[in-house]
Amino acid sequence: DTEVTQTPKHLVMGMTNKKSLKCEQHMGHRAMYWYKQKAKKPPELMFVYSYEKLSINESVPSRFSPECPNSSLLNLHLHALQPEDSALYLCASSQAASGGVRDTQYFGPGTRLTVL
């Protein structure tokens, strides 16, 4: 099973709302990632969790707050977003995040976020 699931598939929120994106994997992977992808652009790395600890934060604004409750789950809490934050948010997981052979990432289908 190489599946990463993400919920919801679509989300529309106002700039004052608080919402969360959820990602789940049951492959026993110990690294999980959040990416943001704008149309016709490559994914941009936001956060990396390794063994449930935040290991990389790519200078993401604090209105995005990641959380890794356990090794299978990854959340992204959203608050006071801007219209320019509208994008496809992708979650991925890998066995490790150490720059080695176990870094092969498997992606979820994404959450299409629209901020009004």
Next chain:
Amino acid sequence: AQSVTQPDIHITVSEGASLELRCNYSYGATPYLFWYVQSPGQGLQLLLKYFSGDTLVQGIKGFEAEFKRSQSSFNLRKPSVHWSDAAEYFCAVVPPNAGKSTFGDGTTLTVKP
């Protein structure tokens, strides 16, 4: 500076024709190399990867890629394209000991009937 380049923004091929998508990287050491495909509104699907060993790697959906160290390239090929191959293709690299991927800007593939 370290970088990944996909020189072709958009490629159009006829169904049944062969395909080659280019990827070049610039790193001090040979990174780990990946090709992903993304259909509109979907996540990224791993096509194939290269870590070491045989420089010609086979992937899913009939794709293959060849690593050429002398040219710092990892080009993706398919001998006969199907209409369902129309999608965005991303090359990605993970430098040794880096822990995160760098993606190329992508190549959009259009398949003509």
